[in-house]
Structures are given as C-alpha cells and as structure tokens.
Amino acid sequence: METIVVKKEAPLGWIYLNRPDRLNAINQQMIKELRQGIDEFLADQEVKVIIITGNGKAFSAGADISQFKELNGYTAWQFAKSGRELMDYIENVNKPTIAMINGYALGGGLELAMACDIRIAAEEAQLGLPEINLGIYPGFGGTQRLVRLVGKGKALEMMLTGDRIPAKEAERIGLVNKVVPLANLEQETRNFAMKLAEKPPVSVALIKLLVNQGIDLPILAGLNMESLGWGVVFSTEDEKEGVNAFLEKRKAQFKGK
Numbered sequence: 001m002e003t004i005v006v007k008k009e010a011p012l013g014w015i016y017l018n019r020p021d022r023l024n025a026i027n028q029q030m031i032k033e034l035r036q037g038i039d040e041f042l043a044d045q046e047v048k049v050i051i052i053t054g055n056g057k058a059f060s061a062g063a064d065i066s067q068f069k070e071l072n073g074y075t076a077w078q079f080a081k082s083g084r085e086l087m088d089y090i091e092n093v094n095k096p097t098i099a100m101i102n103g104y105a106l107g108g109g110l111e112l113a114m115a116c117d118i119r120i121a122a123e124e125a126q127l128g129l130p131e132i133n134l135g136i137y138p139g140f141g142g143t144q145r146l147v148r149l150v151g152k153g154k155a156l157e158m159m160l161t162g163d164r165i166p167a168k169e170a171e172r173i174g175l176v177n178k179v180v181p182l183a184n185l186e187q188e189t190r191n192f193a194m195k196l197a198e199k200p201p202v203s204v205a206l207i208k209l210l211v212n213q214g215i216d217l218p219i220l221a222g223l224n225m226e227s228l229g230w231g232v233v234f235s236t237e238d239e240k241e242g243v244n245a246f247l248e249k250r251k252a253q254f255k256g257k
C-alpha cells in the first residue's frame with residue numbers, strides 16, 4: 001500500500017490515510033487502496049470495528065487538487081464516480097465504521113468521514129466542503145450526505161460559502177458525534193470502538209441496513225423491513241444469549257452466530 005497504512009489490533013482494524021505532506025489528499029490510488037484495506041478487514045472475522053484516521057495534521061484535505069488539471073469532462077465524471085462509489089461502499093459495509101478526525105476534514109475528506117457510521121473529532125479539527133471555491137461542488141456524495149446529517153439550511157450554508165467550521169460547531173449541528181482534546185482522541189475513539197465491538201454482529205449489520213436503506217424508502221416499507229428483520233435476529237444464538245444473560249443478571253457474551 002502506498003497511500004494508506006493498515007493495522008490490525010483485534011477486535012479493531014485501523015486504516016491511516018498516509019500522505020501527510022499532501023494533508024492526506026485523496027487520489028485515485030488512495031481510492032483503490034482504501035477499498036482493499038476495508039475488504040481486508042471485512043474478510044477478517046476477528047475485526048469487529050473499522051477506524052479510519054489520518055497521519056499528520058489532517059484527517060484529509062479532500063480530493064487531490066493537483067490531479068484536477070489533467071481531468072476532462074469524461075475523466076472528471078469517472079473520478080467523481082469512483083470516489084462516490086467508495087463512499088457508498090463504506091457506508092454500507094456490515095461492520096461499524098468510525099472516522100477519527102484528527103485535523104482538517106475538508107471536501108472529499110469530510111465526505112469520507114460522512115460515509116462512516118460515527119465521527120469522533122479532535123477539538124482542533126476543522127470541517128467543511130470548500131469545493132465551491134475551486135469552481136466546482138462536492139463530488140464524493142457530500143451534496144446528499146451533508147443534508148441528511150445536518151438538514152437543508154445548514155448544509156446549503158456550508159456548501160455555498162465553502163467556510164470551514166470548528167469541531168465544536170460540527171458537534172452542535174450533528175455533523176460529529178463527539179469532540180475531545182487531540183491528546184485524548186485515540187483513547188476515546190478506542191473506548192467507543194470497543195463498546196461497539198462487544199455488540200452482536202447480526203444486530204449491528206441489520207441496524208445499519210435498516211437505517212441506511214430505510215431512510216430513502218416510504219416509511220411503511222422501512223417499518224416492514226424492521227419487522228421482518230426480527231425473524232432474522234430471533235434465529236441467532238446471540239439473541240438467546242442476550243435474553244438469557246438479562247434474565248440471569250449477567251453480562252452477555254455475544255459470538256456473532
């Protein structure tokens with residue numbers, strides 16, 4: 001891998017964006033390698049939670065602008081599509097994902113963070129979609145995901161001005177889940193991830209599917225999917241374990257079966 005570093009620390013899988021001298025700008029190679037890194041952790045039964053973060057002072061400052069000069073109408077479309085498809089893929093993986101935002105999360109960097117299930121940011125981090133200042137607009141899913149996270153008014157404000165917002169403001173508007181001092185970021189993220197890693201994987205996967213697919217469905221279709229999914233969770237050993245543990249007043253030990 002040239003652009004990312006992958007570190008297994010079961011039950012956690014860490015992915016570090018690793019172009020610190022370019023503030024982890026996302027190029028075609030990184031898009032390809034991120035998919036490989038994610039797939040490696042999805043195939044590994046010991047990895048329960050995937051954490052994405054950046055090496056250096058940024059999470060990611062977005063798509064690699066130095067490549068833009070080479071793009072024409074067709075290749076720009078293909079580049080945007082490949083970035084956007086990666087974000088769609090990450091959003092829909094059946095293990096929980098956390099973006100640990102250590103610094104700038106701008107443009108495609110914020111779009112990557114928004115594709116993750118949970119965002120935990122350092123107080124020092126700044127977030128934004130500044131693409132408008134380049135004469136373009138967000139192309140890795142930002143126009144759709146930001147509005148779903150923070151509502152239309154705030155999403156339009158952020159995209160039309162291109163202004164960066166501090167992590168605390170991002171937390172206030174619901175763009176990040178938690179803000180902590182940079183010195184505590186890794187430990188706080190680890191604690192959060194370990195909590196998720198203990199949960200029953202089938203319930204985790206179904207909650208993700210119901211939320212991610214249900215949000216775009218008529219509510220009755222989503223509600224019916226929710227009821228049907230109970231047939232699946234009630235056929236797992238983890239459901240028996242969870243209910244027995246409650247009745248026996250002990251902590252459940254889920255096995256992912």
Ligand SMILES: CC(C)(COP(=O)(O)OP(=O)(O)OC[C@H]1O[C@@H](n2cnc3c(N)ncnc32)[C@H](O)[C@@H]1OP(=O)(O)O)[C@@H](O)C(=O)NCCC(=O)NCCSC(=O)CCO
Nearest residue numbers: 021022023025061062063064065066107108130138139140
């Ligand atoms: C993030 C900023 C505000 C940081 O500013 P600063 O601390 O002053 O650091 P710089 O000197 O600007 O950056 C260091 C180094 O990294 C290069 N770089 C930064 N961002 C990118 C990028 N997105 N692509 C390519 N290269 C980048 C920068 O040119 C410097 O290289 P040197 O060779 O040392 O000069 C600031 O960097 C900034 O505003 N970056 C751009 C943010 C942005 O516009 N993002 C949107 C990109 S388009 C997109 O994501 C499309 C998908 O929707």
